[in-house]
Amino acid sequence: MDDQLMTERRVDAHEIKITARGVQVYYGEKHALKDVDVDILANTVTAFIGPSGCGKSTFLRCLNRMNDTVAIARVEGDIRIDGEDIYDSRVDPVQLRAKVGMVFQKPNPFPKSIYDNVAYGPKIHGLARTKADLDRIVEESLRKAALWNEVKDRLKESGTGLSGGQQQRLCIARAVATGPEILLMDEPCSALDPIATAQVEELIDELREKFSVVIVTHSMQQAARVSQRTAFFHLGNLVEYGNTSKIFTNPDDPRTESYITGRIG
Amino acid sequence: MPNSEHIVSGFDRDLEGIQAQIMRMGGLVEEAIARATEALETRDGEQARAVRDADRAIDALEEQVNDEAARIIAQRQPIAGDLRTVLTVFRVSTNLERIGDYAKNIAKRTETIIESPPVNGSAASLRRMARQVELMLKDVLDAYIQRDVALAADVRARDRDVDQMYSAIFREYLTFMMEDPRNITTCMHLHFMAKNIERMGDHVTSIAEQVIYLVTGDMPDDDRPKQDATALSVGPRT
Ligand SMILES: Nc1ncnc2c1ncn2[C@@H]1O[C@H](COP(=O)(O)OP(=O)(O)O)[C@@H](O)[C@H]1O
Ligand SMILES: [Mg+2]
Numbered sequence: 001m002d003d004q005l006m007t008e009r010r011v012d013a014h015e016i017k018i019t020a021r022g023v024q025v026y027y028g029e030k031h032a033l034k035d036v037d038v039d040i041l042a043n044t045v046t047a048f049i050g051p052s053g054c055g056k057s058t059f060l061r062c063l064n065r066m067n068d069t070v071a072i073a074r075v076e077g078d079i080r081i082d083g084e085d086i087y088d089s090r091v092d093p094v095q096l097r098a099k100v101g102m103v104f105q106k107p108n109p110f111p112k113s114i115y116d117n118v119a120y121g122p123k124i125h126g127l128a129r130t131k132a133d134l135d136r137i138v139e140e141s142l143r144k145a146a147l148w149n150e151v152k153d154r155l156k157e158s159g160t161g162l163s164g165g166q167q168q169r170l171c172i173a174r175a176v177a178t179g180p181e182i183l184l185m186d187e188p189c190s191a192l193d194p195i196a197t198a199q200v201e202e203l204i205d206e207l208r209e210k211f212s213v214v215i216v217t218h219s220m221q222q223a224a225r226v227s228q229r230t231a232f233f234h235l236g237n238l239v240e241y242g243n244t245s246k247i248f249t250n251p252d253d254p255r256t257e258s259y260i261t262g263r264i265g
Numbered sequence: 266m267p268n269s270e271h272i273v274s275g276f277d278r279d280l281e282g283i284q285a286q287i288m289r290m291g292g293l294v295e296e297a298i299a300r301a302t303e304a305l306e307t308r309d310g311e312q313a314r315a316v317r318d319a320d321r322a323i324d325a326l327e328e329q330v331n332d333e334a335a336r337i338i339a340q341r342q343p344i345a346g347d348l349r350t351v352l353t354v355f356r357v358s359t360n361l362e363r364i365g366d367y368a369k370n371i372a373k374r375t376e377t378i379i380e381s382p383p384v385n386g387s388a389a390s391l392r393r394m395a396r397q398v399e400l401m402l403k404d405v406l407d408a409y410i411q412r413d414v415a416l417a418a419d420v421r422a423r424d425r426d427v428d429q430m431y432s433a434i435f436r437e438y439l440t441f442m443m444e445d446p447r448n449i450t451t452c453m454h455l456h457f458m459a460k461n462i463e464r465m466g467d468h469v470t471s472i473a474e475q476v477i478y479l480v481t482g483d484m485p486d487d488d489r490p491k492q493d494a495t496a497l498s499v500g501p502r503t
Contacts, residue, residue: 221342248344250482261347262276263269 004228008243011228017042017182017212018063023077025058025067032058034236036077040229042181045204045213047223047244050233051259056216059233060184063214064100065093081182098125101175105187107167109159109174114151117159117170118142121178137177144210145173146203165196169203176207183207185215189222201226220260224248232256279337280347283330283354284410290326290361291406293319295399297368298465302395304372305458306388308379316372323365330358353479357409360468360475364402367461374454384441384448387455394430394462397423401469408476417476420469421485427466434459 018040025033033055040046048056058067065086067073079086086096098121109117118138121127128134138155142148147169151162159170168188175183185204189197204226207213217223223230224244231241232253240253251257258264271277297316304312334354337343343351401420408416438452438459478484 220344224344249348251345257345258269261343261345262272264272 004245008228008245011041011044014041014043016040017044017081019078019080019083020059020062021078023059023062023075023079025055025062025076026074027070028072032236033062036238038231038238038241040212040214042212043208043210044229045208045215045227046229046231047227048214048216048231048233049218049220049223049260050239052218054233055236056233057186059238060102060186060214060216063182063184064097064102065091066097066102068093095125098178099180100182100184101178101180103168103171103175103183103185103188106191107164107171109162109167109170111158111160113156114142114159114162114170115155118173118177121174125178127179141173141177142170144176144207145169146199146206147173163196165192165199168192168196168200172200172203172207176211180211182212182214185213187216187218190218197222220248232259234259273341276337276341276343276347279333279341280343280350283333283337284350286326286330286333287354287357287361288406288410290323290330290358291402291409293323293326294361294365294368295402295406297323297365298395298399298402301368301371301375302392305375306392308375308383310376310379313372313375313379317369320365320369323362327358327362330354334358349479349482353475356475357472360472364465364468367465370461371458374458378451378454381451384451384455387438387441387452390430390434390437391455391459391462394427394434394459395465397427397430398462398465398469401427401466402472405469405472405476408473409479412476412480414477414480417473417480418485421473421477424466424470427463431459431463 016039018038020036020038020040023033023036024031036059048060050056061067061070062075062079063081063086067075075087081100085091110120112120115138118141119128119134122134122137128137139148139152142151147166150166151157151170159167162170168191172183172188189200192200201222204213204215215223215226217226227244229242230244230247232239232247232251232255234255240247240251240256242252247256248260251260297319300312300319301316303309304316334351337351341347401423404416405420407413408420435456438456441448442452474485
């Protein structure tokens, strides 16, 4: 891995992948996300941190319209990916989610073979015309998820038989298989042991080459290790957003410092 | 930086503990400077010897502080202001230990030069210069414990006076040596002592910079022009 400051500086030149302006989310009466403005860069790992219930997952789910599936949720504001309004009525949320992949806290492979877990998305999106095409996508995806060498001889075995860390990388392979440009990860390591966590973190750093990665994490050390940009949320507000090394060495807002140093707010 | 308490109260105790040790070290070092220069002025070999012995306590404290700070890093993984507190402890303890070494070196030279007759008027200006550094050290320790950036900046500025005093002393000793070659050995020792005090001032300045970093997160970057006339003269360099 490069020196963190150098990496961050290089990232400065990356173009903006996601633009969010004035984003509000309500769950019924509850105002869960308040007027969030943020630009997320391409080929950059962006970490969302903040106390439980501050709206990190809510904002993450806005980015691939997962909130559409929550009946009482109402999203306002403007969110654009590569300049295109993802809430435009002409956008198909299913297509959008192929472009904006998501990995969840608990590894959730389908109760199917390793192969089918990865092949499922490309199949339903019609990304492979032949069996050979599909084989290639499965292999590439598993390679990108740093899992190929461990499973190449047992692709027919069930995905649920893998270790927790392998299952999570399988879910990453599954998300990668539909050819997304953005990967959203909601606490992807919280159910993993330290070794599996280290492998996933290493993977996240590699994924940055091809994807814009947004990761929600409760581990300050993890945010500091894997990301180049960090956003701190508090009570539904985006309090501070900036270079990770700045946030973790000398944050501007006292609320950020209290939270990351484990102080009573 | 927020000074509210940590949720884990042991962390607060850890951070307070290492800072208290820094203050204890600082106290010992202040005393070492004062006693070393007094021993020089009063030509008191016994006191010089005592200063040398006392340096061991300073070295031991430095080791303790560094072990403790390393443990805190491993155990608590401090970040932001907490991290700066721990990093600063490492650096300040090193600075203090070095100042202690210079005081010890002055004591050692004192034991040597009191074997020869005194060079009239030579110790007084050294004493003045040491007094200046001692006051700077006292102020910088206050600035450290009170997180007082203005006071730290003031200390930093005052190091220029020490540099000027050093240049003046250097010229004074050159004169003594030219007046009477029998003064040369003693004056060489005195000159090295002056250089030691000048270096103490640099370490105090470095502590002042650490205080500024601790509070603001940024090191002061405007270069202080070094006032050292001897750089242009021919003379023993250390
Ligand atoms: N489906 C939902 N229905 C109602 N309230 C919700 C729902 N999801 C989240 N919330 C509320 O919105 C706020 C933000 O939640 P969330 O985005 O999950 O926070 P985080 O991920 O930061 O822990 C919380 O107060 C939570 O209770
Ligand atoms: Mg969440």
